[in-house]
Amino acid sequence: MAQDTETVQPARPFDPRLYQIASLSTLLLYGLLWLHFDVSPWQIVITIGTALLTQYAGTRYCHLPAFDLRSPLISSLSLCLLLRTEHLSVAALAAFIATGSKFVIRWKNKHVFNPTNLALVVMLSGGLGWISAGQWGQVAWFGFLVACLGSLVVTRAARADVTLAFLGLYVGLLFTRAVWQGDPFTIPLHQIESGALLIFAFFMISDPKTTPDSKAGRIIFALLVALVSLYVQFGLFRPNGPLWGLITCAPLVPFIDYLIPGARYDWSRPSSGHAPAAAFIPVLVPLSMSQQRRFS
Amino acid sequence: MSSQDRDPLRFHHKHAGDANLGAHPPAAGSLHRAGCEDGWAGWRQDLHVRLRVFLVFPLMFLIGSFALNSEASAFCGFYVGKADTKLFNKASEVVIARHDNKTVITMANDFKGDVKEFAMVVPVPAVLAQDQIHVGNPAILKHLADYSAPRLVEYFDENPCRRYALEERSMDALKSSMAPAAAGSIERPRALGVTIEAQYLVGEYDILILSAKESAGLETWLTENGYKIPHGASSVLHSYLKQGMKFFVAKVNLGEQSKLGLTHLRPLQIAFESPKFMLPIRLGTVNADGAQELFIYFLTKRGRVETTNYRTVRLPEAQEIPLYVKDKFGDFYRDLFAQQVTRENERGVFMEYAWDMNWCDPCAANPLSTAELRELGVFWQEQAGRMGTGQAQNVFLTRLHVRYDAAHFPEDLMFQEISDRSNFQARYILRHPWTGQDECPAATAYRQQLRERYEREAQTLSTLTGWNIGDIRKAMHIETAFVPAEKKWYQTLWGN
Numbered sequence: 122m123a124q125d126t127e128t129v130q131p132a133r134p135f136d137p138r139l140y141q142i143a144s145l146s147t148l149l150l151y152g153l154l155w156l157h158f159d160v161s162p163w164q165i166v167i168t169i170g171t172a173l174l175t176q177y178a179g180t181r182y183c184h185l186p187a188f189d190l191r192s193p194l195i196s197s198l199s200l201c202l203l204l205r206t207e208h209l210s211v212a213a214l215a216a217f218i219a220t221g222s223k224f225v226i227r228w229k230n231k232h233v234f235n236p237t238n239l240a241l242v243v244m245l246s247g248g249l250g251w252i253s254a255g256q257w258g259q260v261a262w263f264g265f266l267v268a269c270l271g272s273l274v275v276t277r278a279a280r281a282d283v284t285l286a287f288l289g290l291y292v293g294l295l296f297t298r299a300v301w302q303g304d305p306f307t308i309p310l311h312q313i314e315s316g317a318l319l320i321f322a323f324f325m326i327s328d329p330k331t332t333p334d335s336k337a338g339r340i341i342f343a344l345l346v347a348l349v350s351l352y353v354q355f356g357l358f359r360p361n362g363p364l365w366g367l368i369t370c371a372p373l374v375p376f377i378d379y380l381i382p383g384a385r386y387d388w389s390r391p392s393s394g395h396a397p398a399a400a401f402i403p404v405l406v407p408l409s410m411s412q413q414r415r416f417s
Numbered sequence: 418m419s420s421q422d423r424d425p426l427r428f429h430h431k432h433a434g435d436a437n438l439g440a441h442p443p444a445a446g447s448l449h450r451a452g453c454e455d456g457w458a459g460w461r462q463d464l465h466v467r468l469r470v471f472l473v474f475p476l477m478f479l480i481g482s483f484a485l486n487s488e489a490s491a492f493c494g495f496y497v498g499k500a501d502t503k504l505f506n507k508a509s510e511v512v513i514a515r516h517d518n519k520t521v522i523t524m525a526n527d528f529k530g531d532v533k534e535f536a537m538v539v540p541v542p543a544v545l546a547q548d549q550i551h552v553g554n555p556a557i558l559k560h561l562a563d564y565s566a567p568r569l570v571e572y573f574d575e576n577p578c579r580r581y582a583l584e585e586r587s588m589d590a591l592k593s594s595m596a597p598a599a600a601g602s603i604e605r606p607r608a609l610g611v612t613i614e615a616q617y618l619v620g621e622y623d624i625l626i627l628s629a630k631e632s633a634g635l636e637t638w639l640t641e642n643g644y645k646i647p648h649g650a651s652s653v654l655h656s657y658l659k660q661g662m663k664f665f666v667a668k669v670n671l672g673e674q675s676k677l678g679l680t681h682l683r684p685l686q687i688a689f690e691s692p693k694f695m696l697p698i699r700l701g702t703v704n705a706d707g708a709q710e711l712f713i714y715f716l717t718k719r720g721r722v723e724t725t726n727y728r729t730v731r732l733p734e735a736q737e738i739p740l741y742v743k744d745k746f747g748d749f750y751r752d753l754f755a756q757q758v759t760r761e762n763e764r765g766v767f768m769e770y771a772w773d774m775n776w777c778d779p780c781a782a783n784p785l786s787t788a789e790l791r792e793l794g795v796f797w798q799e800q801a802g803r804m805g806t807g808q809a810q811n812v813f814l815t816r817l818h819v820r821y822d823a824a825h826f827p828e829d830l831m832f833q834e835i836s837d838r839s840n841f842q843a844r845y846i847l848r849h850p851w852t853g854q855d856e857c858p859a860a861t862a863y864r865q866q867l868r869e870r871y872e873r874e875a876q877t878l879s880t881l882t883g884w885n886i887g888d889i890r891k892a893m894h895i896e897t898a899f900v901p902a903e904k905k906w907y908q909t910l911w912g913n
Contacts, residue, residue: 207836248719251835254725258761259764311827358694
């Protein structure tokens with residue numbers, strides 16, 4: 122969800138992050154009012170507040186031209202939806218790690234870890250919080266699925282490849298496992314009925330700023346993440362497989378980028394990073410040289 | 418063997434009795450330990466009818482003398498009765514004690530038929546040695562069930578004319594009370610691809626640990642050996658075999674049973690180490706004769722347990738309900754549960770209790786002793802010292818209740834232990850009105866509010882249970898209850 126702070130572009134098209142913020146907020150509201158998520162209003166305020174403050178501090182510290190609240194909003198809303206904790210300080214720490222990591226853990230002007238993913242993994246490993254993946258119920262899951270598919274339309278499917286490749290392999294292997302075990306298809310269908318999986322597939326792994334630049338690289342990356350996720354789930358018998366899958370594979374991104382280079386993503390010009398890349402590279406390189414560093 | 422007796426986690430229960438509503442002596446803990454978070458909500462709801470609680474039962478007077486005040490502030494109310502697990506038909510009870518992959522599962526049943534008919538088939542992650550199998554004490558399980566049962570409590574309204582004078586003192590007392598206290602031949606199975614990995618006699622049970630190459634052979638073997646396998650079980654057995662699981666099969670050894678002089682079946686316990694934190698329920702869903710009832714008690718070190726692949730839902734609690742429910746708390750709770758199951762589209766796993774094993778408030782039964790907990794598999798708890806008492810328990814109890822069938826619970830239950838140690842109890846409140854004759858402006862206001870309160874309680878009861886609101890009002894005698902008819906506006910206009 123780390124989304125980039127960009128310099129002002131003329132005739133800017135609709136920013137897909139606004140759509141993402143709207144769908145995450147609606148879901149959070151539904152979760153609070155109908156599903157009674159174990160999230161206090163204070164936790165939400167503190168998570169969002171800390172993320173915005175960290176983003177502001179990072180913007181100042183790195184002398185970025187503009188303070189962009191969209192990226193930290195998406196990170197913090199996702200944290201509110203997924204992270205459960207008894208302590209407000211943990212919520213604040215998670216938001217700080219998520220947003221702060223974008224400014225600190227970087228490789229070739231790209232951050233390495235998806236902010237929300239990193240924060241969640243740190244909290245889970247430290248035993249500070251947990252994820253209630255099964256808390257959504259069918260209605261919320263289906264509604265959110267529709268919203269997520271909508272986001273593909275909004276982003277003009279520019280980076281849908283990584284989401285689709287991940288979901289294709291992950292869901293495909295779940296069904297294959299069911300066939301192999303002679304299970305009814307209600308079991309894999311039930312297994313994918315997880316809100317955390319949707320947030321993961323449509324908001325985390327799809328983050329253009331932490332996935333490989335080239336289309337081929339992204340598909341390889343997504344397949345790797347899917348395999349590790351399934352191993353964690355069915356080999357190690359641990360919940361939240363995809364989160365562990367992504368955090369394990371994220372350090373491979375610079376390596377994949379080195380092997381299969383592509384064009385860097387620009388939120389104002391959603392692109393697949395593939396065919397047009399050759400045309401954009403000469404333009405983008407001098408632009409980025411003249412601009413401040415970008416953080417997202 | 419009847420069709421209900423074959424699967425691992427379901428057993429007959431034909432006696433659905435009412436809740437035990439008798440006066441139950443509370444533990445001392447109920448008096449000196451308060452901290453019922455939801456109690457705050459109740460206080461906030463109606464500042465005008467702030468309650469002070471008086472001792473209810475003679476026994477409580479005795480224990481009350483040990484508390485700080487003679488008028489103990491039992492923040493969570495005084496215990497009236499509980500909802501037994503026996504209220505529910507076809508109920509099984511399972512206790513899972515787990516820490517660091519080390520797991521002890523206690524499986525209890527209240528099988529009432531001919532013991533010759535009893536059989537149990539449970540998928541287990543590994544071949545178990547004889548000393549990993551144990552026969553438990555049903556009384557301890559009963560104690561655990563009682564300790565964690567949904568409960569009815571009561572408060573008594575005080576004289577509103579005295580209230581304002583005492584209000585401040587009452588709040589101080591409240592704050593101070595918030596501080597915490599403390600087989601067959603070898604050839605035949607081989608031909609069917611079934612391996613008898615181990616065979617034991619444990620207590621009154623004949624136990625087999627089976628592995629198999631394929632489910633059809635296993636099914637044939639089980640059928641040939643007198644285990645009636647329901648139609649459709651084969652595919653489920655197949656699935657477990659593919660997951661590398663073995664089968665723990667238990668039958669009653671009649672000779673041993675009569676030698677031991679037992680008339681009932683004792684719970685079976687197995688201890689093993691596995692990263693899988695799950696409960697196989699799919700064999701229990703094979704029979705299509707309605708939903709199964711399952712109570713799962715988790716004993717853990719860190720915090721509560723929740724399902725990762727289904728919604729874990731807290732039951733509505735701390736609700737004020739009409740006084741007449743006191744005599745039918747069993748019916749109330751059964752209908753409340755059914756209503757909640759429907760509300761969650763029959764896909765919810767319900768939390769009935771989550772509490773630190775050191776205390777309770779109010780107590781439906783005393784917390785379990787260290788020895789009892791060890792018996793249930795709490796291996797991390799040190800043995801009681803020479804004195805045997807006074808040791809703090811490092812055990813958190815979560816009680817989940819699930820009504821499941823194949824359509825709504827296709828997958829086995831998967832769990833995770835989380836760091837949440839906040840307490841929860843399914844607790845329902847009776848508030849006795851003050852019926853004194855004193856007259857003062859506060860008393861007049863109080864009597865007027867009572868009518869609204871009764872209506873609110875009626876609505877709550879109807880929402881919780883789905884009972885007809887008209888019947889509830891009739892049962893409450895709302896029209897004639899305690900409250901004098903309200904005067905018309907003009908009757909008070911000129912003071913007449």
